[in-house]
Amino acid sequence: MKLGPKAFLFIPEPPSPAYRSPEEIYPLLKSFPPSRIVTGREGVPPGPWNMIVLDCRITDFRIFAGLPSGTLAVSLDEGSRKLRRLLPFLIDTLPLPPSFGPANVSSTAFLSLPAAEKMKSGEGGRGILVTFGGGDRERLGLRTVRWLSKTGMVPGMPVTWITGVFDGDGTRSGLRPGRTHLPDNVSRVPEIPDLKNRLADYGLVITKFGLPAYEAVQSGCSVLLVNPGPYHRRLSRLAGFPEAGTGRFRSLRGKRYLGQALGGYPGYRKRLENLKVRTPLSLAGFIESLSAGPRYYDCPVCGGTSNPAVRRLPDRTYFACSSCSAIYRQQFSGSQEEYGESYFFESYRRQYGKTYLDDFEHIRSMAVPRLETIGRLAGKTSGTLLDVGCAYGPFLEAARKAGFTPSGMDISPAAAAWVREKLSIPAAAGDFARDDEFVPAGFDVITMWYVIEHFERTGPVLSKVNRLLKKGGVFAFSTPTCLGVSGMQNPGLFFQNSPKDHVTVLSPSMARRILRRYGFRLKHVRITGLHPERFPGGGMRGTRVILLKLISVFFPYFVLRLRETPAANTPILKTGDGCETGAGLRKFLTGLFRLGDTFEAYAIKVSDLF
Incomplete structure (x- = not known):
């Protein structure tokens, strides 16, 4: 691993003779300047640091508590159960008992081992x-x-x-x-x-x-x-x-x-x-590949810190906020989806078999029940409406036909231009979280359909919605949920398949608590994304999903941390795979236990934020 001119090595004072002293370590670091080896916390420069690597066997909690915020902390073979729940990224080079919880990456191939030799008889x-x-x-x-x-x-x-x-x-x-x-x-x-x-x-x-x-x-x-x-x-x-x-x-x-x-x-x-390493991996190279640098490691909704991890993957970690209950991810490698013009055409076609514009009428038809719910809560089907993430405007057009005065905003300049030119509806191109296009405030309705999960800092976005919305106005959004049939059947597979650019993963109960923090009262929840074909076909597997759903009402994070059973690791059923048998029962159970993979939330602004 190449260490830059600003890299430091911190060696805690040895608590017992079994640990090597700094004097014994110096000869092992032939090219590392002794002036950048510090043995006391008071000698560590304040930073900012791009990355801190912990290799302490059992890290002292005081060291963890003293880490500067916004720094990626990577721990190697961490033996503290408490810190294994809190640290952003874990690498295990040796196996640990399941009770310690999984690491982001675990492989003996990271060990620095001699060249492989074939065993001989005698x-x-x-x-x-x-x-x-x-x-x-x-x-x-x-x-x-x-x-x-x-x-x-x-x-x-x-x-x-x-x-x-x-x-x-x-x-x-x-x-x-x-x-x-x-x-x-x-x-x-x-x-x-x-x-x-x-x-x-x-x-x-x-x-x-x-x-x-x-x-x-x-x-x-x-x-x-x-x-x-x-x-x-x-x-x-x-x-x-x-x-x-x-x-x-x-x-x-x-x-x-x-x-x-x-x-x-x-x-x-x-x-x-069978214990031999066939293909060695570079631990230093892997650590270098992680996306280090200043970033947020607190909850993007409320800013809460020291939150436990609920799921670890090789490129990201999902945490559950102890304060507001939101589940959020921290990304450490890999690129995210760019929502430019190509997304609505090439990417959309690969996922759905048609382009976004080909799907325009279908998306517009989905807006009708949404607008009916908004009108019922607002007490009228008129007034100003802002659709954040409006794309090519199917919801905006439906809102205009319903009687609203709509305007939109999208991060894609091409989409915003299409709305202005083809639909003759005002639309701004930009990032709602950063750009301030709408001053003064005073919207009757603000909507975000599958957008809110993309914001890196959800808290400031909700504060902005509160500022732009009239008191008594309606804030409506849709988002995936971790407590649907996919999340209940296999939490690990759900998080693994979750798009990397989805920062937050919510449930209706989580949304209720979060909205209350920002001056809203949740009035209506509509469970969507009902897929009866994803409901397990076997009796025990189906019973497991229902039981976990019931348990998740009181202990959602317990369910999300569960290790998958062999039955749960079976592929999700698709239409045509013999899942037509019992389709009516699956549909009934999916609806009865609200096992949709997405939901829509409709809230009323009840107070201003100060």
Whole structure:
């Protein structure tokens, strides 16, 4: 990873001798100026920073709380459950238990491993290496060496035991000078320089779960794990390593695995071959590919901070605001949809099979029930109406026919020009969030049909709507919901398929709370996007969707964090795939439980914002 002239390395003061001190780290950073290595928080320049990479194993919450706002924080193998929920981006190079929650990216291919070597039969003849790191508080190294001697399975075979660099007097390993006898075939060394590239000299490596285990497998060695506790044992089993015991060797299991390792048992070798990294990935290159730079990491609706993540993907993270309940995404890589002229023609045709103008009449027909609802709430079908994101104006034309005096705004200059020239309706080209085209205020109706989810900062947009709308005026919008049939059947797939330019994902209950914050009262919700063909066909799968929908009324974020079951990972049914059977029941259940994938919200302005 190329470090610029303004890059700094922060090393916390070591809390125990098991951590390397700054003096020990300096030689490892040959090209990094010591003047830019700081050991105290008071020595860290205030920034602004484009990116902060945390590699602390378990990050101190005070470090997280002191991070400057607007900075991308990337954490490697974060061991703090609390911070794994709060940090923007997580990378796991080693597997963690499911209870820790998923990372954005998890792969052992990011590990810095030696070149892959093919395993050979009779590995034990090359000697045995025993290593449990410098912090072997459980004295696993000594116990392992003694167990190997007692079994009689390795007579005369050379055994090298690395006691660790922090074991100067032998007390950490359990050795007592003059009182502990080691077998003649055991050699004890504090460390082996460049061990990663010398592992291939050994036939069997006995260690605990961690980086050395993967390095040994990659070097073509047989590997046998003895773990210090249940946590490491669980990680070993998740990864697929053979494990001979916790805290000590289990006699029967240890002898069985040791015999398989020394004898080159094919099943044992195949198990380890599956752990090898076939295509290494550059961790530094991946981090560099993330879109760093000043940005907002708080809630775009209310500005709330320290919000928990509900879904992580390789290029973005979705958070749930603890204050206003909105779900919002932070994008870290990839390009977003550009809503220029090409979107309404080439992109629209790829998605719907026709261009936007070809679909003009259909879209205009959808405006009729919307205008009826607006007229009922406003008590009239006249007055000024602003449609934000008006595109080529089908809703504007329907509003004019209904009796309103419409005007529009769209980010596409070509669309706004078409509305002015072809429909003779006022339309401005620009970004509603940034441009101030409509002064003075005084609209009777403001609408946003599938637009509100695109704004990077929704809070200022809602404040602007409040300012432009008359008291008693109607604010209407439509947006996708995470609590429809797609979100209930498979939350992970729903967020994965959600367009990258959708910043917020709401539900009717979330919209009610948010609108109240900005001086509106939600008066009517219309569930749309009803797709009975997406309702699961199987009885248990269908029951699961209904139960999750009922649970989401009280615990929406619990539902969205659920890991998908195999049944939920099945593709969504499409018409023609045999889903016609029970279509009437699916349609009834989809409507009864309000399982539409989109909804329309109609609110009245009840107060001004000050």
